[in-house]
Amino acid sequence: MTCVHDLPNEAAVEFRLATRADVAAIEKLVTSAYRGEASRAGWTTEADLLDGQRIDPEGVKEVIDKPGSLVLLAGRGVLVLACCHIEKQGEACYFGMFAVDPTQQGVGLGKLVMAEAERVARDDFGCARMEMTVISLRDELIAWYERRGYSRTGKYKPFPYGDERFGIPKRGDLKFELLVKPL
Known part of the structure; x- marks a missing residue:
């Protein structure tokens, strides 16, 4: 799967599926x-909430290899500018590992990646909705998702304190909120 999309005032962005390479x-x-x-060059930083890693190589390999799961890449040539993970979970697809290069944030690339992820979830996986979890304290990020049709559910999952694969918390009140969008 490779498709090309244009950004305003930017060169074309190509989508492809990630491999172990x-x-x-x-x-x-x-x-x-x-x-x-x-x-901190972008606006999606969690640096004030967490230290340490966000993901490890084993976690990336796991989602690439898992049946019903894929990692979508957006880039130019060999340059990877954005990514996301999409996984079919019943009638919903889970959307995660969404990242845009901090120097490319604010130009519309995130919107483009999200739209392609939703298309894949709907057309390729046959999902009726997209679900994601976001740290509940990330008001600006949650507002960005709400402007793209996601709704807060009021359902929360605990942050995995003590598991440094997900980072080292700087505060004790972290939790994830479930956001949902019908497709």
């Missing part, structure tokens, strides 16, 4: 979008 690039991209000083 992309694991290092995905790990680097996701980390740069959410953790450390590099993430």
